Amino acid sequence: GIQVEQSPPDLILQEGANSTLRCNFSDSVNNLQWFHQNPWGQLINLFYIPSGTKQNGRLSATTVATERYSLLYISSSQTTDSGVYFCAVEVEGSNYKLTFGKGTLLTVNP
Amino acid sequence: SAVISQKPSRDICQRGTSLTIQCQVDSQVTMMFWYRQQPGQSLTLIATANQGSEATYESGFVIDKFPISRPNLTFSTLTVSNMSPEDSSIYLCSVNPTGRAEAFFGQGTRLTVV
Numbered sequence: 001g002i003q004v005e006q007s008p009p010d011l012i013l014q015e016g017a018n019s020t021l022r023c024n025f026s027d028s029v030n031n032l033q034w035f036h037q038n039p040w041g042q043l044i045n046l047f048y049i050p051s052g053t054k055q056n057g058r059l060s061a062t063t064v065a066t067e068r069y070s071l072l073y074i075s076s077s078q079t080t081d082s083g084v085y086f087c088a089v090e091v092e093g094s095n096y097k098l099t100f101g102k103g104t105l106l107t108v109n110p
Numbered sequence: 111s112a113v114i115s116q117k118p119s120r121d122i123c124q125r126g127t128s129l130t131i132q133c134q135v136d137s138q139v140t141m142m143f144w145y146r147q148q149p150g151q152s153l154t155l156i157a158t159a160n161q162g163s164e165a166t167y168e169s170g171f172v173i174d175k176f177p178i179s180r181p182n183l184t185f186s187t188l189t190v191s192n193m194s195p196e197d198s199s200i201y202l203c204s205v206n207p208t209g210r211a212e213a214f215f216g217q218g219t220r221l222t223v224v
Contacts, residue, residue, distance in 0.1 A: 030211065031211045031212070031213075033212065033213060035215075040217070040218075041147070041200045041202075041217070041218040041220055042215070042217045042218055043153075043202065043215040043218075045111070045212065045213075045214060045215075048211070048212040050211075086152065086153070088153075088213075090211065095141065095158070096141060096143070096206045096211065096213065097143065097155055097158065098143075098145075098153075098155065098204070098213055099155075100152045100153045100154075101152065102151075102152045103152055
């Protein structure tokens, strides 16, 4: 099956710093999403981004499907950005089933 | 987007018992998905629940352990049967609103088996 690798596994920042999270995948995908899991376990949709670039406030994401990677940028980080960030992909023909990476644990210190 | 309500949000259960988790969506959807997240791990798909047919289970998951019901296009249940401490996880349901490839998740059920 498809392999989804996220890096770095852990990241510690000071409030106000910028960061880039990476997601590499081993095969062609129909769909790629970024999620933020809050401390209560809920998955928050950040981006649906099978290709191209999107921005939402301090967050932006870029997916280069031909090179099989996606990047999530967090600018001017805040303590509320802390949590686990997951990349998830849908392989062609899988009928919306998602394969998740192992996540990046982000800690933003005040 | 979709509004997905999961119940219960958390529970502590005795080993050997069963727990049924409910997932209610505010719109009709063809497929509903159940995922498991073991402590400190990523999410793994358990099964796909289709209305009017048997659920489709992923490798490593069986119907006897995780029976699923899908009585209509807005509701599904997942039962975790004969629980052991290894079943302690967050269980999440997910849907793709009709015509959309973007998936949305319920708030999850945090299960602890003692």
